[in-house]
Amino acid sequence: MLTDTIESKAEIDRSKAAVMIMKLFDLWGLQTEESTALLGLAKDNRTALAKYRKGDPISNSRDSLERLSHLFAIHKNLRLLYPQKEVCYAWMKKRNLVFDGLTPVEVIDRFGFRGLLMVRSYLDRARGH
Template identity: 50%
Template structure:
């Protein structure tokens, strides 16, 4: 069971911890507000939700949001495992153009394709890791 499913089943405390982890990954990746909202599948005018999540308020008990959060953390973990000696590269990867995505950045793929884009980015990293 992934972290998002655990958080969904065990309540506010775990969803609050998940919110902090996700927003921390966004900070490492240096994503703008619009990009963060897109990653979470939230409306572009929902900046208040990001502020609440940064403070550790629980993610909404919404399966789509929690699944996206789980994928964000999996992407972050994959990058740390792929680039163990170079955190700067691991953190910059999400905003760098990539041949695997026809010159788009992974964030652009997610913004343009939504949840399917997130799965595309994650599965690419899974393949790079040999999973």
């Protein structure tokens, strides 16, 4: 009985996370291919994105949950570093000399999970963490 409650709670959390990440991707102005790259999905996986928009839960895999954690941390760092919403939400698609002229989205697309960590680490350091 307790297990059912815990599993249901996890399902609700992953559903909320799916909707939240899709909203964040909208705020960042990401295209389908960019969104799927950040989530580690196949580039043409529009089906998964449509399901997440509806509130279907994000996969319970370690990779998916860690990606979400890093993406939400990137968002938090950006909100703290750039209180102006326009600057905050545009940052992920702006070219950056730190990333050899690539945008943070391009870094994540090119380097995968390692790229996600590169972007997060850069922002953590910028905040002094």
